[in-house]
Amino acid sequence: MLEEDDTLSGPFFESVNFQVPSDIPETPDVRQSLSFMTDSLNMNLNIGGNPWDPPSTMGVDIANILSDVPLPEIYSTAFALASPIVERVSVSALNKILSVSGLPHAMIEKILNLAAPANNDSTRVNRGEFNVALALVALAQKNMDVSIETLIERKQDLPEPILTNLEGINFNRNLSFSTISRPPPITALQADDPWATPSTNGEHTSSSFTAEPISEFSPPTRVIAPPVTRTLLREEDFQWFLDMDVITVKFAPEREGFLFKHVNYIVESQRLGTRVIRRYSDFWWLMECLVKKYPYRILPALPPKKIGVNGFYFTVDESFLEKRRKGLTRFLNFISRHPVLKDDELVEMFLKESTEIAVWRKNNTPDLEEEYLKKEVTPEMEQLIPDNLDERLDKVLKRLDDGIEHYRNMCNLMERVARRHEGTSADYMRYSLALNSLIEKEKGCCYLDNCYNCSQVINGLEQVSSHFQKTSTIMEDMSTTMIETVLENLKGHRDLLVSFRETFERRDRLAVDSTDTLNNRIAANEARLTPLKGKEGTDPEVERLSTAIKKDQEDVQYQRQRKTFVRYCLYAELSLFHKSTAFVSLLYQNFVNEQIKYSQQLYENWKQLSPKVYEMPVETNGFG
Numbered sequence: 001m002l003e004e005d006d007t008l009s010g011p012f013f014e015s016v017n018f019q020v021p022s023d024i025p026e027t028p029d030v031r032q033s034l035s036f037m038t039d040s041l042n043m044n045l046n047i048g049g050n051p052w053d054p055p056s057t058m059g060v061d062i063a064n065i066l067s068d069v070p071l072p073e074i075y076s077t078a079f080a081l082a083s084p085i086v087e088r089v090s091v092s093a094l095n096k097i098l099s100v101s102g103l104p105h106a107m108i109e110k111i112l113n114l115a116a117p118a119n120n121d122s123t124r125v126n127r128g129e130f131n132v133a134l135a136l137v138a139l140a141q142k143n144m145d146v147s148i149e150t151l152i153e154r155k156q157d158l159p160e161p162i163l164t165n166l167e168g169i170n171f172n173r174n175l176s177f178s179t180i181s182r183p184p185p186i187t188a189l190q191a192d193d194p195w196a197t198p199s200t201n202g203e204h205t206s207s208s209f210t211a212e213p214i215s216e217f218s219p220p221t222r223v224i225a226p227p228v229t230r231t232l233l234r235e236e237d238f239q240w241f242l243d244m245d246v247i248t249v250k251f252a253p254e255r256e257g258f259l260f261k262h263v264n265y266i267v268e269s270q271r272l273g274t275r276v277i278r279r280y281s282d283f284w285w286l287m288e289c290l291v292k293k294y295p296y297r298i299l300p301a302l303p304p305k306k307i308g309v310n311g312f313y314f315t316v317d318e319s320f321l322e323k324r325r326k327g328l329t330r331f332l333n334f335i336s337r338h339p340v341l342k343d344d345e346l347v348e349m350f351l352k353e354s355t356e357i358a359v360w361r362k363n364n365t366p367d368l369e370e371e372y373l374k375k376e377v378t379p380e381m382e383q384l385i386p387d388n389l390d391e392r393l394d395k396v397l398k399r400l401d402d403g404i405e406h407y408r409n410m411c412n413l414m415e416r417v418a419r420r421h422e423g424t425s426a427d428y429m430r431y432s433l434a435l436n437s438l439i440e441k442e443k444g445c446c447y448l449d450n451c452y453n454c455s456q457v458i459n460g461l462e463q464v465s466s467h468f469q470k471t472s473t474i475m476e477d478m479s480t481t482m483i484e485t486v487l488e489n490l491k492g493h494r495d496l497l498v499s500f501r502e503t504f505e506r507r508d509r510l511a512v513d514s515t516d517t518l519n520n521r522i523a524a525n526e527a528r529l530t531p532l533k534g535k536e537g538t539d540p541e542v543e544r545l546s547t548a549i550k551k552d553q554e555d556v557q558y559q560r561q562r563k564t565f566v567r568y569c570l571y572a573e574l575s576l577f578h579k580s581t582a583f584v585s586l587l588y589q590n591f592v593n594e595q596i597k598y599s600q601q602l603y604e605n606w607k608q609l610s611p612k613v614y615e616m617p618v619e620t621n622g623f624g
Contacts, residue, residue, distance in 0.1 A: 060148055062115060063128030065155065066135060072160045075131050083171050085480075087318040088124035091116055091426045092472050093171055094133055095433060100164050101137045105436035107146065111136040112433065114148060123419070123426040137161045245271035245336035247351070249329040251321075252277055263321060265328065269336070269351045278350070280305055282357040283328055286350050292368045294341065295506045296569040298576065300334035301495040303327030330492050334499075339576065340371075371569075377561045381568045389571055393504075396574065400501045407494035414490055418482040425475035432468035435461060453617040460616035467609040471602065478598040485594070489587045493580065500577055503570075511566050515559050522552045 078097050082089035094116070098108045115133035116125045125133070132151065138161040139154070140146045151158075252264035268275045287302045303324045332351075335341045346366055353360055386392070439461050446454040529545040617623070 060152070062132050062148070063126050065128070065148070065152060066131045067128060069155050069158070071131060071135075071158075074161060074163065074166075075134055078134065078163060078166060079127060079130055081167065081169065081171070082130075084127075085124075085322070088126050089130060090124050090422070090476055092429045092476050094125055094130060095429055096169050096171065097163065097166070098133065098137060100166060100169065101141065101161065102164065103137065103140050105433060105440050107140050109433045109437045110146060111140065112430070114146070118430055123422045134161045134163075137163075245269055245333075245342065247329065247332040247336050249325055249332065251325060265325065267332065267351065271336075272348075272351055274352050276351065276354060278357065280324070280328075282350070283331065285357060285361075286346065287331075289346050289366060289368055290335075290341065290344070291506075292370065293344065293346075294371050295510050296503065296566050296573070297340060297371075298338070298496070298499045298503050298573045299341075300331045301327075301498045301502075302331055326488060326491075327495075330488070330495055334492070334495070339572075372562055372565045375565065377564050377568075382564055385564070385567050385571050389567055389574075392574065393570060396500070396577070397504050400497055400504075404494060404497045404501065407490060407497060411487065411490050411494060414482065414487050418479045418487060421475050421479035421482070425472045425479060428468050428475065429472035432465045432472065435465040435468065439465065451623075453622040456615070456617050460613055463609060463612040467605055470605050474598055474601045474605065478594070481594050481598075482591075486587060486591045489583075489590075493584060493587070496577070496580055500573070503573060507566065507570065511563070513559060513563060515556050518552045518556045518559075522549055522556070525549045525552070 079089065082093040082097060091112070095108070095112060098111060101108070103111075111133055114136060115129050132148075135151055135155070135158055136146050138159040139150060141162055142159045144150060144154070247270070248268045250266045250268070252266050262279060265278050265280075266275060267278050283302060284305075287299070290297075290299055305324075306320075335347055336351075341347060349360070350357070439458055442454075442461075443458055448454075525545050525548055529542060529549070532539055532542045532545070
């Protein structure tokens with residue numbers, strides 16, 4: 001299970017820049033396995049340097065300068081308010097915090113370049129770099145030399161930074177999530193058959209509807225779709241959709257352990273109204289239990305505990321932990337939205353039990369009996385199974401591998417698009433900051449007294465800077481929305497494909513059919529029993545053969561019923577898998593709606609700037 005998860009998680013984990021250890025063999029398979037770790041961050045390397053870049057920090061590790069220094073509470077408060085993601089905050093958010101320090105723009109630009117140099121091609125700063133920026137602010141407010149050298153000299157005796165109205169800063173984390181209310185209308189299917197063709201009876205309903213996409217990560221954004229012509233499913237056909245729970249997984253504030261710190265997770269269920277603490281091993285235990293109880297159901301993919309290739313394990317960092325947290329969120333949401341798994345008593349216990357799972361297991365013995373042993377195979381079940389089920393399953397199985405590979409690639413590409421937006425946002429912000437610094441230097445510096453045109457140029461530059469700042473905010477929100485919604489939904493569908501493939505693998509491994517062998521043995525024993533039946537008295541051989549025949553007949557009946565139940569389960573999972581295609585449509589409706597929203601905001605921003613820049617003087621005579 002772990003090796004499979006490691007394999008599927010190519011796009012699941014952000015690439016990590018590292019040197020490949022010399023003891024790993026130079027084979028194509030190993031290098032290909034490692035390639036996903038290095039791609040995205042290799043572009044961040046500044047090989048050779050640029051003579052026009054700002055001066056370097058002389059090899060000083062900025063992030064660790066203050067790692068051994070106790071800092072005032074304002075450092076932690078400011079970092080928490082900046083909406084950190086994976087223990088990093090955006091450069092734009094850091095700039096907003098620096099802007100309430102009362103320092104001039106030129107000084108803020110200098111501090112930002114020292115703490116988060118632009119030539120590092122970084123759009124976010126970690127906790128250490130953030131602390132350095134605030135410490136430099138404190139030095140500047142005390143009229144001390146603002147430099148890394150001074151900071152190192154005075155780090156044991158630093159003044160406290162003064163940040164006015166810190167809690168009043170608007171960081172624009174306005175993701176417009178809404179709750180799920182009812183399913184969208186989709187094309188009707190004949191006889192509740194997900195493989196049937198759409199009805200052509202001419203009965204259509206034309207309506208304008210509101211589609212509310214499902215997010216495997218969090219409640220989605222409302223999407224207003226254009227009028228379409230559709231035939232509607234009955235509401236009861238989508239009752240499982242209406243009853244879906246929304247589960248969130250967050251990091252617990254403190255880690256446990258003396259030498260090795262264990263990460264705890266806060267699991268919250270919206271439907272149950274519960275809040276419990278769980279560890280990764282608890283998720284793994286739940287997965288093992290579900291595999292034993294429901295081997296022929298689609299079971300969600302569980303993210304691995306750590307990244308490993310051929311026995312070599314890479315460093316686990318904050319980025320990895322955040323990826324794993326999101327994977328655990330998708331894992332639980334998939335379970336809570338599965339028509340069968342969501343009602344399992346262990347799942348309910350996992351979401352409701354306030355005590356630790358390890359303590360609960362000591363006092364309770366969970367029922368891990370396979371699902372088939374608790375259900376009776378009825379004629380109604382057999383009637384629901386189509387005659388060509390095997391053909392349908394084979395058709396799906398043949399395209400799963402290609403689908404998984406395509407979704408992995410699309411996840412990588414979507415994340416790169418979002419990161420580019422994030423980088424563009426940081427560049428707009430830095431440009432605005434540099435322009436403000438220039439404006440401060442240029443004010444009142446014209447060699448002519450009372451020069452009206454120069455003052456008009458300065459006013460125009462101030463408007464340009466303001467709108468560049470707003471553009472940065474819009475693009476940062478666009479990037480965050482893409483990462484938290486469409487990217488998580490793509491990963492959720494990729495996980496579904498992987499999970500369905502694993503269902504086929506379990507079927508092939510566990511559903512062993514030996515009815516032919518049993519029937520042959522029954523026939524042979526009956527042939528041996530026939531000449532013995534006419535003998536007088538009780539023959540031990542007759543009793544032995546009769547008992548063996550009866551036992552084999554019972555085994556044949558058991559295997560036939562179990563085979564029927566397995567086929568019924570696979571058909572039900574196939575129906576569920578096919579219905580998930582509707583969620584792909586909603587995913588892109590949501591994505592397009594968000595793109596339109598942010599494109600309109602960008603358009604309005606530049607449109608408002610247009611008359612202001614055209615008011616700037618362009619006649620050279622006016623500057624004479």
